[in-house]
Amino acid sequence: MNAHKRRQMYERLQAALPAPTTELHYRSPFELLIAVILSAQATDKSVNQATATLFQAASTPQAMLALGVDGVKAHVRRIGLFNSKAQNIIKTCRILVEQHGGQVPRDRAALEALPGVGRKTANVVLNTAFGEPTIAVDTHIFRVANRTGLAPGKTVRQVEDRLLKVTPPEFRHDAHHWLILHGRYTCTARRPRCGQCLIADLCDWPDKAAAVAAAGTAQAA
DNA sequence: AACTCGGGGCA
DNA sequence: TGCCCAGAGTT
Incomplete structure (x- = not known):
């Protein structure tokens, strides 16, 4: 995918997709941090369900420490990997309180x-x-970046x-948001919906034509 | 690079 | 049922 196609891709995604925002529910950097820790290999739906009650019980690292590992577990039991996540959350809160004044550090190494x-x-x-132009590569973005040739x-x-190199500066901050939505709802892991893809004509995926045809016959059948 | 943690969603 | 999920830590 050349520079012209890449720019066109971002322009179309920007025009079509909703304003950049996480689908995780949070009201502060701290809640965001906890929600993202919980979201590893889990669906945002299950995370939001858990954080709804967890954040009601504790919305600061100090309050989270008061809950303790078992207290946190009680709220996150239905999320995968909850055992290690609950322990990590408490350890993280302890570090936030002891080393960062109870604040989430705006620093990659510290994070x-x-x-x-x-x-x-x-x-x-x-x-x-913190509004920095980072691109967080998860399974969705990894797949989209490779499949499309972006x-x-x-x-x-x-x-x-x-991604950081080939993404025009004006798109760099929100690229993460658009790519993940595209990967989640259109360029899905299994049975990608190439037939209704906004950027199918820009995509380098070799199996694209086959996927479109398969979707067509599937609908016809 | 490969392995493990892990319940839930979805076809 | 099998595969995948807004990954991280250890070996």
Whole structure:
């Protein structure tokens, strides 16, 4: 995919998709951080369901510490990986209180030093809470970047670096938002909906034609 | 690079 | 039923 096509891709996604916002529910950088920690390998629906009651019980790191691991678990039991996530949340809150004045640090290294926070979570917080032009590569974006030829790469870090390079500056802050929505609702992992894709004509995916045809016969049948 | 954690959603 | 989910940590 060349520079012209990339720009066209972003322009179309920007025009068609809703204003940039997370689908996770949060009211502060702290709540965002916790929600993103919980969202690893989980659906946003299940996360929002859990945080609705969790944040009512505790919306600050101090209050979260008062809940304790078992208290947190009681709210997040229906989310996958909840055991390690509950422990990580408490450890993270302790560090926030002891080393960062109870605030979420606006610093990549400090964020990634928090238990349960990796490259992706740090990027989301930096972008969404602090407005920095990071691109958080998750499974959706990794798939879209490779499938369309927008920014191919074998590792998440490779895709992230390439995305930052090939994304025009004016799109860089919101690219994450558009790419993830596109991957989630159109360029899905299984049975991508190429027939109703806004950018199918710009996409390099070899199986695109087959996918369109399959969708057509599936609807006809 | 491969493995593990993990309940829920969806075809 | 099998595959996937807005990943991170360990080996």
